[in-house]
Amino acid sequence: MELSAIMKDKLNAGDNVVALHEGVLLQGWSPKAHRLLALVERNLSFGLFVFTTSRNPPQAFTDLTINFVVPIDSDFKCDIDSLSAESNSDIYINLSARNFKLFMGMDSGHETNHFFNELSRSMDLYLKNQQTLDFQWLKKYNINDIDLELGLMMNINGDNTSNNIITANMAVAENDISFPTGTQTLSSRESVIQRQMILSEEQYTNAQNFRIYIGTWNVNGQPTLSSLNDWLTCDSEPPDIYAIGFQELDLSKEAFLFNDSPREEEWLQAVTKSLNSKGNYKKVSLVRLVGMMLIVFVKNKHMDHVKNVATDTVGTGIMGKLGNKGGVAVRMDFHNTSLCFVNTHLAAHVEEYERRNQDYQNICSRMVFSNFIPPKTVKDHNQVYWFGDLNYRITEMDAISVKDLVRKNNFKNVLEADQLKQQHRAGNVFKGYKEGSINFLPTYKYDPGTNDWDSSEKNRAPAWCDRILWRGNSIKQLAYRSHPNLLISDHKPVSALFESEVRVVDLTKYRKIHEHIMKKLDKAENEYLPQVMVDNTEIIFHNVKFMEPQLKELTVANTGQVPVQFEFIKKLDDSTYCKEWLRIEPFMSFIDPGEKCDITLEVLIDKKSAYKMISGQDKLYDILVLHLDGGKDIFITVTGNYERSCFGCSLETLCYLKVPIKNIPFGKLMELENNKSNMTSDPYPVPKEVWYLVDHLYRHGLKQEHLFEHSGLRSEFVQIRNWLDNGTPDALPGSVHSVAEALLILLDSTSEPIIPYNLHATCLSAVSYYSQCKQIISQLPERSKNVFLYLCAFLQELLNHVNDNKLDVKTIASVFGEIFIRDPPRSRSDKSGHTRTSMSRKKTNFVYHFLVNDQSDLIINTSF
């Protein structure tokens, strides 16, 4: 089926696939993770879908999983970068939308142009039709579902505007060599949990109303009054929260230059004393910048639910820094709702409303609670209360008319000329904020100590400089008023009382939902563990023969969702991950999801392992541990049967074998090897196999040049081996070189060499003295001595034909030296002070004695 048809099955009816493209998620060094991008349309609105595929190419819609669905709307951006691809035609695209970022690589092909044309067409269409477009159909794809989120294992990071951005951070990219199981980016896991908790907030919180009192007063640098009750205790019922802001608290040079003011403490005392006495309050925070001060109190009993309190200040005076103007703010989490209180003093002077707008913008962008990751700004709160001496005036109306109208309580007409109302309506300031209706006299400017309008020459129009605005849902203003009885300043204090809905956590429900999310995550995490299928966990090698390698293949398929690194690992107490006769290629590799890796197992029984197979020290059996990095282990059992051969048998055993080894039961052989057999018949003096080979060489090879120097053919070796093991009546096959090599291999495959390992050192120290060498030989086990002398006699005969075969006695001595005096396994030549060459020389010298001297005295006692 064609891909677009498969995709159509996956989508809801009526949703049309417009264009498709394959891509890979990129992150860091990442192994690549395939994704399918689809542009889908419904009624002219478009969505971009990101799919993972469990099979590549997908065969049915069940092979597709939707990772992400993002609407192509004003938040959607797509940058294409083909310049960064130095070598080939790869292109890189950066997709971003609200809460979504994706960096992908693509092979550009003929469909690429189509895809991007359609994508940009969909973006254009959005701009044309945005008013009428409806993206509800995208919601049916459950993009918030946690499993889907995990499809990409996201990180929630903050960008500067502090929108939560979900970066498609590939879990797989984090797969350290060590242990990615569920630990890949814990922070991302936490982020997912947090995000899920936020999304399901309504399920574990209840709405509860709290009363919030906001007060603001420009005190014009005056010392404090003894009682502020008229202002702060004007409501009979005590509010739950007080946020009280002052401006021009201190106009002294000290305050301005050093931000140090005795007034702070005075006013704090006065405020504290004047809070509603029916409630017990505790100060949450106090923040001051020069003359701007903000104090927040909550009822004692709520203190446990106040968390993450933070403050910041912004100066907007000259150079945008000085603190004579600006704002101070306190933020806190109250139960499950975030609150922010902002007390500001904006630019003065009647005409300067644009500067006031600018101050507002400045404070919005520069007020940052930076101890949060990501840092929070004012608008990142559920509720914001913004107040202070905002300094907006009445223009377009002269002072006399204003005074006249307000005297008649005709505020409406005057407020038409209020700069803040005008600017707010025009959308130049306080976007998203609300203000209650004003039914109180302008709060500025009075002659201090009176309720009389400013009598100075300026004769300014009175204005509502002091204001309280809010932002957020479910906030009801209960009162908005001024307090004209407080006379000390040229401003009147203003206050507002709110009934605000706060989300209060139901701990039981919270735990339940949290646990539910955790479980889902754990589940998903387990599903994202590396998974593979191995096509065969029982590898059987039939009839393995000496020196004949056998191969078997094993396929490991990555059936999971993440790239897998596998490795064969050692079992406890083992030094290698497999037996010495086995080779695994590759023993470690990477497999991308949906991909496979073929592993070759090669068994080779050679001279190092053959004698162990014969004696039962080892067998063709091993359990391999295939370890998936960060995941499970799979055991692969390797078994087989080894065909017994004379190669690997001890000389002693071979001497007792009067029939071909094929006809000797394995058990019998093992008994012989372990000297547990009671053989009644007399053994041969030398193994018949040695005799056959030597006899062949004696008859056909005496005049052969380079005998024991040229190597034989592998295929002929196999024939010779079969001939020896099976005992065929035909003549011994193979060239003399192959026969010569077979002889050397036979002697080299025994568990003990002719000079036993325990005499190795003695032997090497005796080489200077022939008599000592002879002494050693005479003490050898009988069969070893026989073979040694038999071979020396043969070699002497061979050397009698030097004229024909051009052999060199030293070369022959050297070849046989290595065979007769085989180094013990893992011998450290440097330990005994011998270098490899000096050892070889000694071995050669040892054999040399026996090739140039007559050994009839030794042979006398030996009967062939």
Next chain:
Amino acid sequence: MRRATDASLPTFGTMSSKASESKMSSSQYSYIFKYIIVGDMGVGKSCLLHQFTEQKFTADCPHTIGVEFGTRIIEVSGKKIKLQIWDTAGQERFRAVTRSYYRGAAGALMVYDITRRSSYNHLSSWLSDTRNLTNPGTVIYLIGNKLDMESNRDVSYEEAKQFADENGLMFLEASAKTGEYVEDAFLKTAQIIYECIQDGRLDLNAADSGVQQKILQCETNPNVEKDKSCMQC
């Protein structure tokens, strides 16, 4: 045997945007506990693991040829604990290899099948392996699985309970199929391990304690007010 440990943890904290999160879901787990599950072939070890980690049950679950791995984060006394669970192959021929996996386990779940006496009879052999290959602090929990097959019961609760008591093991019967008591087995084991850590019976510094302690990130302290002078220009 080489066994990699947890990847390094991020060092910074994320303060949540909601009040409750920073209070209730401290951003990390405190410990990692390693568990092993052992017992005869076919007693339902892998099913117990899957039920616990993925809340699912697969009938005719294939025999484990190797060692399965699962993980889950749980909470004990308000502390988050990550469980790393190794589910071993039960086949006798793998016994020598699975022995490698016991080391460093903080908890061992020893499972038998209540409908199959032979699996119960082999417990002493599993127990001796467990005792020999783990450290003395390892909590061993005996689980009689297949509680859903009561009518085929072959080993009585009392008999197994007595065996558990005599050997100082925790014991319960559970059903990987229905999920009954599965959580209990894993959670109680963690609880006991946690108690052992609290009262010092389990030495975390011992290499094979099976517990890794995570250093909790320090939360940012929003109460420290910035010292901002008005004269910054």
